[in-house]
Amino acid sequence: MRKEFTALIKQDGExxxxxxEEVPGVNCQERSRDQLMESLKATLAEAxxxxxxxxxxxxxxxxxxxxxxx
Numbered sequence: 578m579r580k581e582f583t584a585l586i587k588q589d590g591e592x593x594x595x596x597x598e599e600v601p602g603v604n605c606q607e608r609s610r611d612q613l614m615e616s617l618k619a620t621l622a623e624a625x626x627x628x629x630x631x632x633x634x635x636x637x638x639x640x641x642x643x644x645x646x647x
Contacts, residue, residue, distance in 0.1 A: 586613060603621050
């Protein structure tokens with residue numbers, strides 16, 4: 578299943594800056610738009626994996642996983 582997120586990006590002087598709207602703390606700054614999009618993708622993937630690992634640790638044993646959609 579492919580997940581989609583929203584990147585908010587803008588050029589600020591010589592830099593491109595961006596944020597992932599749905600995930601607080603995922604933001605990047607690069608010299609080009611293409612570099613920014615790649616950095617945002619990589620940072621988002623890392624953040625999601627970190628959040629997943631933290632959730633699994635917090636759940637402990639004997640938990641169930643359920644898919645949800647909103």
